[in-house]
Amino acid sequence: MSGKAKTLRMRKTTVNSFINYAMVIVLFVVTQILIGQGAVSNTIQSMLVPVCCYVVMAVSLNLTVGILGELSLGHAGFMSLGAFSGIITAAVLKDAVASEPLRLAIAMVVGGIFGCIGGVIIGLPVLRLRGDYLAIVTLAFGEIIKNVIQVLYIGLDENGLHFATKESNMVMSEAGTFVVRGPMGATGVTRLSSFAAGFILILITLFVVQNLVDSRAGRAILSLRDNRIAAESVGISVTKYKLMAFVISAVLAGMAGALYGLNYSSTVASKFDFNTSILVLVYVVLGGLGSIRGSIIAAAVLTLLPELLRNGTINEYRMLIYAVILILVMLVTNNPTLRGAVDLIAKKIRSIGKKEKAEGGAQ
Amino acid sequence: MSKQYPKPKLVPVPSTNIIPERDIDKSPILECRHLGIDFGGLTAVSDFNMAIGRTEIAGLIGPNGAGKTTVFNLLTKVYQPTRGTILLDGHDTHSMTTAQVSRAGIARTFQNIRLFSRLSVEDNVKIGLHNQTAYPMWSGIFRLPSYWKKERVAHEMALELLSIFDMQDLADHQAGSLPYGAQRRLEIVRALATGPSLLLLDEPAAGMNPSETAELMENIVKIRDTFQIAIMLIEHDMNLVMGICEGICVLNFGKIIAKGTAEEIQANPAVIEAYLGKKEG
Amino acid sequence: MSFLSYLITGISLGSIYAIIALGYTMVYGIAKMLNFAHGDVIMVGAYVCFFTMSGLSGYLEPGSVAAAVVPQVAGVLLAMVVCTILGVVIEGLAYKPLRQAPSLAVLITAIGVSWFLQNAAQIMWGAAPKNFTSIVGGTVSLADGALNISYVTMLTVVACLVIMVALTTFIGKGKMGKAMRACSEDKAAAQLMGINVNATISVTFAIGSALAAIAGVLMCSAYPTLMPTTGALPGIKAFTAAVFGGIGSIPGAFLGGLLLGIIETFTKAYISTDLSDAIVFLVLIVVLLVKPSGLLGRIVPEKV
Numbered sequence: 001m002s003g004k005a006k007t008l009r010m011r012k013t014t015v016n017s018f019i020n021y022a023m024v025i026v027l028f029v030v031t032q033i034l035i036g037q038g039a040v041s042n043t044i045q046s047m048l049v050p051v052c053c054y055v056v057m058a059v060s061l062n063l064t065v066g067i068l069g070e071l072s073l074g075h076a077g078f079m080s081l082g083a084f085s086g087i088i089t090a091a092v093l094k095d096a097v098a099s100e101p102l103r104l105a106i107a108m109v110v111g112g113i114f115g116c117i118g119g120v121i122i123g124l125p126v127l128r129l130r131g132d133y134l135a136i137v138t139l140a141f142g143e144i145i146k147n148v149i150q151v152l153y154i155g156l157d158e159n160g161l162h163f164a165t166k167e168s169n170m171v172m173s174e175a176g177t178f179v180v181r182g183p184m185g186a187t188g189v190t191r192l193s194s195f196a197a198g199f200i201l202i203l204i205t206l207f208v209v210q211n212l213v214d215s216r217a218g219r220a221i222l223s224l225r226d227n228r229i230a231a232e233s234v235g236i237s238v239t240k241y242k243l244m245a246f247v248i249s250a251v252l253a254g255m256a257g258a259l260y261g262l263n264y265s266s267t268v269a270s271k272f273d274f275n276t277s278i279l280v281l282v283y284v285v286l287g288g289l290g291s292i293r294g295s296i297i298a299a300a301v302l303t304l305l306p307e308l309l310r311n312g313t314i315n316e317y318r319m320l321i322y323a324v325i326l327i328l329v330m331l332v333t334n335n336p337t338l339r340g341a342v343d344l345i346a347k348k349i350r351s352i353g354k355k356e357k358a359e360g361g362a363q
Numbered sequence: 364m365s366k367q368y369p370k371p372k373l374v375p376v377p378s379t380n381i382i383p384e385r386d387i388d389k390s391p392i393l394e395c396r397h398l399g400i401d402f403g404g405l406t407a408v409s410d411f412n413m414a415i416g417r418t419e420i421a422g423l424i425g426p427n428g429a430g431k432t433t434v435f436n437l438l439t440k441v442y443q444p445t446r447g448t449i450l451l452d453g454h455d456t457h458s459m460t461t462a463q464v465s466r467a468g469i470a471r472t473f474q475n476i477r478l479f480s481r482l483s484v485e486d487n488v489k490i491g492l493h494n495q496t497a498y499p500m501w502s503g504i505f506r507l508p509s510y511w512k513k514e515r516v517a518h519e520m521a522l523e524l525l526s527i528f529d530m531q532d533l534a535d536h537q538a539g540s541l542p543y544g545a546q547r548r549l550e551i552v553r554a555l556a557t558g559p560s561l562l563l564l565d566e567p568a569a570g571m572n573p574s575e576t577a578e579l580m581e582n583i584v585k586i587r588d589t590f591q592i593a594i595m596l597i598e599h600d601m602n603l604v605m606g607i608c609e610g611i612c613v614l615n616f617g618k619i620i621a622k623g624t625a626e627e628i629q630a631n632p633a634v635i636e637a638y639l640g641k642k643e644g
Numbered sequence: 645m646s647f648l649s650y651l652i653t654g655i656s657l658g659s660i661y662a663i664i665a666l667g668y669t670m671v672y673g674i675a676k677m678l679n680f681a682h683g684d685v686i687m688v689g690a691y692v693c694f695f696t697m698s699g700l701s702g703y704l705e706p707g708s709v710a711a712a713v714v715p716q717v718a719g720v721l722l723a724m725v726v727c728t729i730l731g732v733v734i735e736g737l738a739y740k741p742l743r744q745a746p747s748l749a750v751l752i753t754a755i756g757v758s759w760f761l762q763n764a765a766q767i768m769w770g771a772a773p774k775n776f777t778s779i780v781g782g783t784v785s786l787a788d789g790a791l792n793i794s795y796v797t798m799l800t801v802v803a804c805l806v807i808m809v810a811l812t813t814f815i816g817k818g819k820m821g822k823a824m825r826a827c828s829e830d831k832a833a834a835q836l837m838g839i840n841v842n843a844t845i846s847v848t849f850a851i852g853s854a855l856a857a858i859a860g861v862l863m864c865s866a867y868p869t870l871m872p873t874t875g876a877l878p879g880i881k882a883f884t885a886a887v888f889g890g891i892g893s894i895p896g897a898f899l900g901g902l903l904l905g906i907i908e909t910f911t912k913a914y915i916s917t918d919l920s921d922a923i924v925f926l927v928l929i930v931v932l933l934v935k936p937s938g939l940l941g942r943i944v945p946e947k948v
Contacts, residue, residue, distance in 0.1 A: 071748065126929075129936050132678070136887050137932060139880070140925035147922035165916075208504055215503025215510060216493060216517070219482070223490045226479035233439060233473075234557050235465035235494045244500060274880060278755050285752045316767060323759035327738055330753040334745035 017210040020293050024206065027300075028199045043307060051303045052198025053079075053260040056205045058283040058299035059292055060252035063209055065281065066290035067218075068245040069225030070127075071135040074142030075280050078250040079257035080272035081118045082111030084149055086258025087186045087267065091156055091179045094190065104192040108201070108258040115254020118145070119247035127242040142277055149269035154180040185268035186261065193263035201259055202296075205252050210292060212248065221245045286329060379412075381622060383609050386416025390453050392561050392593045393438070393469075398447035399617075400437055407433050408617040411447065415561065415610070420587055421595045422608030424628075426637065430617040431597045432474055435563050439471050440464045452560060466494055470559035472550040474566050474597075480539030484530065484549060487538050488521040491556025496520070524552050527589075528582065543570055548582075555586065562586070564596040568603050576600055580607050605629065613637070649791055650913045651906065656797040656866065658905020659804035663859040664882030665889070665897035666811060667852030673828040673892035674848045677747060680754040681734060682856060683879015684761035687872060689727045689857030690864040691769055693719035694776055716779040723857040731853025732846050740842065758876075765872035773871040776864035796865045803858060808898050811851075815894065820847060828892065881908075884928045890941020899939055 031048065034040045061075045086107035097103045118141075126137045153169075155162040157176030164170040167182060180186050212218045220241045223231040232238060261267045283302055287294030309318035332338045382391050391414040398411040408430040415421045423431050436442045438449060440461045449456045451467055459467065470491075479487050489496075496517040498509040525531045528548040533541065538549060547567060554562055567583070568576045580603055587594055598604050604611060605625040613621040613628060615637040621628055628634055664686060671679045696719035704711035738757050742750045780795040815821035823844045826834040835841050863878060864870050881904060889900025907927055911920040931939065 065748070071751075125933050129932070133932055133936060136884065137929050140884065140928050143880075144922040144925050147919060147925075151916070151918040165918075211504045211506060212500070215500070216489075216496065216498060216513070217500040217503055219486055219490050220493055222482055222486075223479045226481050227477045229441065229461075230473065230477035230479065230553075231490070232441075232461040233465055233471055233477075234491045234553060235462045236490070237462050282752060282755065285748060289748070317763075320760065320763040320767060323756050323763060326756035327753055327760065330745075330749050330756065331738070331741050334749040335741040336744070338741065 013214050016293075017206070017214070020206055020210065020296065021203065023293070024199070024202050024296065028195075031195070043310075044304070047304060047307055048195040049193045049198050049263040050260065051300050052195065052202055053256045053263075054280065054283065054299040054303045055202050055296050056198075056252055056256035056259075057280045058287065058295040059202075059205050059209055060249045060256070061280050062284045062287070062290065062292065062295045063212075063245050063249040063252075065284050066288075066295075067213060067225065068221050068242060070242065070246070071132060072138040072246075072249075073135050073274065073277050073281070074122075074138030074140070074145075075249075075253055076272040076274070076276035077138070077142035077145040078115040078118050078253035079260065079276070080142075080145050080149060080269060081114040082108075082254030082257025083261030083267055083272065084180060084186060084257075084269070085114040085254070086111035087189050087261045088154060088156075088161070088179055089258075090190065090192060090262055092161065100192050101194075101197070104194075104197055104259075104262060107192070107262060108197075108255045111258025111261075112251040112255040115250040115252070115257070116247055118254070119250025120243070123243045123246040123250075124239075127239055127246060139274060139277070142272070142274060146269045146273050149180070149185070150183050152180055153178065153182050183268070185266060185271075187266045189262060189265050189267065191263060191265060193259050198259055201255060204255075206292065208248065208252070217241065217244060282326060286326070380414030381610050382414050382416030383419050386418055389417050391415055391450075392417050392419075392452055393595070394450040395438075396448045396450070398434075398437060398444055398449060400433065400442055400445045406617055408437065408614075409446075411437075411614075411617075411619060413612055413619070413622070415593045415595055417560075417593055418587060418591055419593050419609050420583065420607050421593070422604045422611040423595060423597045423614060424599075424601075424604055424611060425614035429614040431614055432565055433617075434614070435471060435565055435597065438464070438563060439469055465557055465559075468558075468560035469563065470554035470557045470561070471563035472547070472554055472565055472567065474569070476543075476546050476550055478538040478546055478549060478553070480537070482538055483534065484525065484536050484538050484541070485518070485521050485534040487549060487553050488524055488556050489517045491524075491553040492517050492520055493557075495556075495558055521556070524556050527555070527586065528552060544575055547571070551582075551586075555590065560592050562592055562594045564594065564598075566597055566599065568598055568600045573602075576603055579603070583607055646913075650909050652791075652793055652797060654906035654909030655902065656800045656905070657909055658902035659800045660859055660863045660866070660901075661878070661882045661885045661905050662804050662898045662901025663807055663855050663862070664878060665886040665901040666807065666894060667855045667859075668883050668886040669889075669891055669894060669897040670811075670824075670848050670852050672886070674824055675739065675845050677739065677750045678754065678883070679739075679849075679852075680751065680879070680883075681757035681761060682852065683875035683877075683882070684758050684765075685727050685731060685734075685853050685856040685875070686860035686863065686879065687765060687870075687875035688730060688761060689723040689860035690776065690870050690874060691765060691774075692726045692857070693723040693779070693861045694774055694864070694870055696722045697777060697779075720779065720858070720861050723861055724854045727853040727857035727860075728850045731849040731856070735846055735849040740845075762872045762876070769872070771872060773869045776868040776870045778865040778868065779861060780865070794866075796862070800862045800866065803862060804898075807855060807858070808894075811894060820844070824848060881924070884925065887938055888928055888931055890938030893938070893940045893942075896938055896940035903939075 031040065035045065057075060057079060061072065064070055064072045064075075089110040090103050090107040093103050093106060097106065122138060122141050126134055151165050153164040153167055155164070155170050155172040155176045156179050157173040159173065162170060162172045162176070177188065213222070220231070220236045221244065223236060224238060224241055228238060257272070283299040284295055286302070287296070287298030306318055306322060309321070332342055380391070380394065393413070393415040395411050395413045399409040400407050411434060423434060425431055433442065437444050440456065440459055451464070451469060454467070456464055456467065479490060482490075496513045498513045502509045522531045522534060525534060528551070530545065530548060530552065533545065538546065541549065551564065551567065564583070568579055571579060583594060583596070584607055586592070596608070608625065611623065611625060611628045612619055613631070613634050620637055621631045621634045623631070664682065667682050668679065671677065671682070697715040700715040700718055701711065704714060734757055738753050739750060742753060778796050780799055783792045783794040785792055815824055823834065823839045826837065826839055827841055827844045831841050860875065864874070882901060885900040885904040886897045887900070888904060889896030889898070904924060908920050908924050911923045915923060
């Protein structure tokens with residue numbers, strides 16, 4: 001009996017994970033086929049890498065917000081760290097590493113390392129505090145990263161990297177070029193990112209997050225979310241597991257950032273501001289806290305949606321509509337009365353559908 | 364004339380504690396010396412002296428607000444004591460955190476049930492087994508052999524522990540969806556899973572009917588006999604306390620007013636006045 | 645002398661932050677939510693004042709006393725009325741149905757409201773920045789012109805002090821203030837004592853939004869660029885000011901706002917203009933690490 005129950009339970013979590021892998025793979029293959037047939041517009045094609053980045057961002061933020069249960073408002077800060085460290089790495093390795101995919105991979109690893117460093121620096125002191133402090137400090141952190149990169153000038157010549165806080169202070173040889181130029185951000189970036197790289201990063205993210213959650217460490221993280229005091233009372237170290245979830249989340253965001261940064265010929269730091277953090281948070285919440293699949297779908301659909309609405313008369317109102325939909329979804333899913341009403345309507349529609357089916361069957 | 368230095372009040376150490384005779388060969392599992400805590404000038408518990416034998420079932424009783432749960436919170440370091448020492452198996456738990464105290468051997472349940480209510484019953488127990496089935500994080504991510512081995516051990520141990528209360532069939536249920544009594548029992552199982560040498564039960568019989576309480580009493584004794592551990596419980600149900608507790612400690616206004624066996628406590632005039640007297644009158 | 649001049653600028657900027665932070669902190673204290681749309685109410689207030697002033701100035705004889713006073717007074721009052729109504733409507737439509745919902749749901753809704761206000765403003769009033777005319781012009785020259793203080797600066801500081809005193813009195817003495825304090829302690833218990841919790845929360849939003857309108861007008865008088873996103877960054881900064889001082893505490897918001905303004909101005913003057921935001925936020929992080937409840941906040945112990 002219990003053995004049977006176990007296989008059933010194992011199957012349930014594993015099946016859930018595999019559905020996610022399958023979904024991502026199928027979507028990738030279908031998109032590739034559609035591209036091959038020329039059925040995907042250029043606008044959508046240009047959105048594919050950002051979609052992958054935001055999917056990774058959403059799944060990784062879900063690890064902090066949905067699975068650990070701590071609110072982070074600065075996830076874009078880690079993306080920013082990853083983007084700029086990735087861009088610099090790719091620029092430095094331009095001659096040393098000829099293969100573009102390899103250079104991209106190295107850049108993404110470096111982006112992940114910088115995300116990790118940022119995550120530890122922020123997480124170590126802050127995760128000891130309780131309440132909304134993580135939210136506030138991550139918000140502040142995101143703004144600090146943005147602000148610091150905006151005053152950073154990084155030049156590259158045959159002697160290596162040069163740093164300055166003013167363009168006029170930059171000392172480098174004549175052959176040198178700016179990689180990062182203060183408020184103008186990174187310019188002249190060789191575009192290395194591809195849809196396939198994004199697809200692989202999503203698979204890596206799913207592998208790490210899903211396997212982590214379904215292990216001893218993942219259970220410890222979940223226990224902190226459900227009841228911190230009880231978790232401590234059974235010997236779970238709060239700081240260790242909070243930091244673990246937070247840093248893994250930051251590493252993945254850093255990798256997504258590197259992919260994002262290397263997808264454009266220029267990137268500015270203000271791209272990764274508070275609004276981007278909030279946008280990713282919205283994906284996570286709308287997809288369902290703790291639901292990996294929800295995060296993937298919400299991030300993909302909501303990244304593409306504003307682009308799809310970008311035509312005709314809706315264009316001017318699209319962000320307004322977006323805001324209204326967001327408010328309505330939150331109200332409907334969280335207000336008991338509204339939720340009841342929606343459930344009732346859904347039930348009615350379903351019963352009508354069933355009746356028709358039954359009648360159809362009788363004929 | 365020589366200088367007079369300030370002289371502190373002298374207190375006896377160790378104090379006059381009692382434990383069952385059968386445990387006398389070994390040092391007590393827990394010994395509290397002059398334990399106390401203040402909350403912003405208000406003394407919640409003071410001069411709490413108590414020892415618990417290795418296999419004792421001890422009771423901590425007292426009227427509402429006497430500071431019983433505060434004592435549990437002090438023992439598990441949810442609150443840091445203002446004064447006094449706690450010796451667990453002879454080791455001072457000073458400067459330990461709640462998690463460290465748990466690893467050192469104190470497990471507890473809570474007055475207001477604190478389960479991981481969104482997780483399954485089995486996962487709740489497995490989280491209790493956290494420090495006994497340890498393997499590194501990356502082993503879990505990359506599914507290395509130690510993951511499979513330790514997860515199987517954890518699964519088997521969890522079902523075995525659940526079988527104490529005949530709950531193995533509930534393993535896949537969500538903890539929060541269980542009936543009240545089952546939630547209380549699950550909390551005990553989760554506490555046992557940490558492999559404690561001292562189990563603290565905070566009102567284990569609260570909300571149970573007489574037949575459930577009788578079953579619980581049997582189970583508490585069974586747990587002590589099977590695991591050979593000490594149990595300390597806070598309870599308002601006098602049948603349970605007088606029935607199974609060996610040493611009983613009565614707390615009133617944060618101070619111990621009586622210590623002794625069930626008979627001694629029941630005959631103690633101070634206790635009757637503070638506690639039982641009120642109930643009868 | 646430049647030090648004094650920077651200090652005055654800092655106090656003035658800090659006063660604006662303080663007025664906004666008061667709105668944040670009151671709402672947080674009573675409704676236990678982070679109202680991220682608060683910054684955008686500021687923007688709406690500034691727009692209403694802007695259009696009232698520019699609309700009325702055409703009807704009044706230029707140079708007359710009426711032309712110098714009427715549009716400004718009308719603008720401020722109308723901005724306050726519109727924002728108060730807006731605040732109450734937002735609360736009633738978007739936040740009230742979520743009273744029992746998890747705080748994250750309310751936060752996301754507030755973000756939705758924020759986006760709604762920004763985009764609605766952009767559609768109605770355009771994305772192009774408007775040049776806000778200060779509600780009071782002119783400067784006072786002291787010490788032979790070494791120290792110039794604009795009237796707006798003085799007005800801002802005075803307004804902040806008046807608001808602070810009025811709010812403290814209102815909350816400390818009045819019946820409604822008592823109800824607010826009761827709600828912030830324990831909503832269920834307050835309800836059992838016959839306090840209308842919903843009405844109390846509505847009044848809190850009304851007051852907070854009226855303050856936002858004043859802050860918007862004062863801010864745009866000092867920094868005249870007005871566009872749909874004008875309120876966003878000051879909103880975030882004022883929010884950090886509220887946390888800095890101890891969220892939920894009214895003197896804390898006042899102190900936090902003031903300090904934030906002074907730190908920001910001094911950083912810009914003596915360290916780096918470009919890095920001022922980073923340094924302000926860094927100070928916030930350090931303060932929170934040293935004193936987790938903020939400067940004047942109190943720690944609420946967890947019940948086990």
